[in-house]
Amino acid sequence: MKNILIASFDMEVGGVERSLVSMLDHFDYKQYSIDLMLYKHQGDFMNLISHKANLLGEIPQYTTFRKSIARTIQDRQYTIGLSRILSKVHAEIFGRIKRVAEPGYYQMQLMWKYALPYLPQVEKEYDAAISYLWPHYFIAHKIKAKKKIAWIHTDYSNVETNVKLDLEMWRKFDHIIAVSDACKDSFLSKYRELESKVIVIENITSPDFIRNMAAKEAAVPMVNDDRFKILTVARLSHAKGIDNAVKALRILKDKGYKDIAWYIVGYGGDEAAIKELIAINGLDDQFILLGKKTNPYPYIKACDLYVQPSRYEGKAVTVTEAKILGKPILITNYSTAKSQVEDGYDGIITELSIEGIVDGIEKLYRDDELRKEISTNCERTNYSNSYELEKLYSLNG
Template sequence: MKKKIFIFSHAMEIGGAERALLGFLDSVDYSKYDIDLFLLKHSGELLDLIPNEVNLLPEIPQYSAVMQPMVSALKDGQIKVVLGRLVGKIKAKNYSIKHSAQSSAVAIDYSHKYVVDSLPKINDKNYDCAISFLTPHYIVSKKVNADKKIAWIHTDYSTIEVDVQSELQMWSRFDNIVSISDDVTAAFLKKFPELKSKIVLIENILSKTFIEEQSNEFDVSNEMPAGSIKLLSIGRFCEAKNFDNVPEIASLIKAKGIDFKWYIIGYGSDEALIKSKIAEYNISDTVIILGKKDNPYPYIKACDIYVQPSRYEGKCVAVREAQILDKPVVITNYTTAQSQLNDGFDGAIVPMDNAGCANALADFILDKDKQNRFISNMKTMDYSNQNEVEKIYKIIGD
């Protein structure tokens, strides 16, 4: 008899966690497991890539309202949800004032914490296992019936301000907590040492076949023409990804006389800031924003070097995808960088400061022998982590 698994996430926008979720769903043995996937909203470019074997549960208006602008949710009659979100917003603001810290993590946590009691049960099923793939995890903890419950950590907790007591109550409701790397685990346990016995390491699962097939879907030579050395970075335009510093780094490299283009794929709230920095450093001929792309893999295939210049990461999915496509990778020395790659073997870790990053990246661009050595080493590695799904089966009891 098949076991029943419930999975919760927000939507299927382009992002590392969403692509990791697809990798997990692609790896499940559907002869043994039935998967119900519940999303707050049926939106996002990756929605159509959900495997056909997955049962995508219908949207529920109250849950969709959690992601809507509050004015829209109010027009749709979701008064209780809006009131809960307002309470959460006020309490998050008070927390920030009291602790002299601006924390989007607290705001997101509270937005779910003070709404969840106004939401209906998702359904009346009892699952063998319920997985909350993206924080906050209140919905799975309170609105799903399951014999076992698992929550995922995708974030480096050393980089964010959280209400520890509030989140401790949330995490404690789960039987297991999945961490995607040892560094993510260490940062998490510094804030929540009481939860050590619940932690299980399961690295992001990626489909090598899918990535390779998608990388051949179309030609990008009109957007990334031959001639110059092509650098590529992918991610949301937000503080974590550090794209606002790319124009200065690029200007320092360009001053060394190196002919290159640095392409950025993504979208987000920092787009205006990044564009203003491009103008400030007069680097628009070198730093080129390609925008939001449903399929980033042909661009990865076309680049010469993949660069992740982040301030912080949990474990960057785009880096792994670049390695799957045998691209030399350079990442900044963020807290979890050592668990992202083997420095000097299948990638390079460079300083976080702009001058140090520029110098090291320039040296790497010019060192073709090192790039070729990394490529040869990557061909010996399996970055898909397909067997990690077995750890989920073990938690469930198989």
């Protein structure tokens, strides 16, 4: 039996975490012994972790990556706290000089770089070590393994990082897993020299699990709303384009579509700004933030249209989940969009702009037959793909 380590940050509600839960559920535990290293044992998905995986204890220094700087210093992790302050200042200066909309990725790189000397090594040696969420410095520098594997979940062509610093880290991995062909292509547009390391393994989805979860809660507030119900499940962040969704709904309302309600399941750092934008546009009764939901599937089941208004994605887990539940789907034309839906068959891809979102929603709102056709096509398609794990097994011999 081979010993595998899988490392990630925590199990807060998110697409990456849902895909990790699915992967752990489908692993072949007769051939592989799995140690799961979570930097912080927190999140609503903790109780969904397969009991067959061995959850390792927390290491205090690594828990700091899910704590505020103030809390880190309060916990007497002074050197790591100072490295966090340094990375924050450095990234803010970089963001202002380069006019970067989201310097947070660069800050995370620096946070790990500066903290690395103060983080403990793990002594156990593994046959393979998998880093499931970027940045991958822990597996790259602090783990002994015969093979090291890193996962890509985002569109790196839209992420501002220090390429030289990233390459030093990526070169320590034997294999890099992209969750779609488009995700792989966007990564290689930035890191072409790593082409020989990159393969595609799609997120593992379980249609039976999703359908069962969708049937669990009937009393979601959307059920009793007679309006045309749009749903988005996403972090409240720049990448997910929720601000554009608010502006699009305002335009639709001005055009006379007053019976549309747009629900958002999710949470994130942009919540205050989005609430302010909703108020400014007078949409308090139409653009509704539902907050964090451990089980988003009854909400997807209850909507009339699922919309992903993202600026960029690797491969949005929620879009596949909406397809499994037979929903008409609209996504913006982010660079990996064509790997998500076949335009006109199991979804519609619209221009990545506020106007594009407006036009797409208007088209689907007015064309009941098109919505039904997309739903039918989704229902006819088998989205189960546990066979994708065979690709991972083959990397480990």
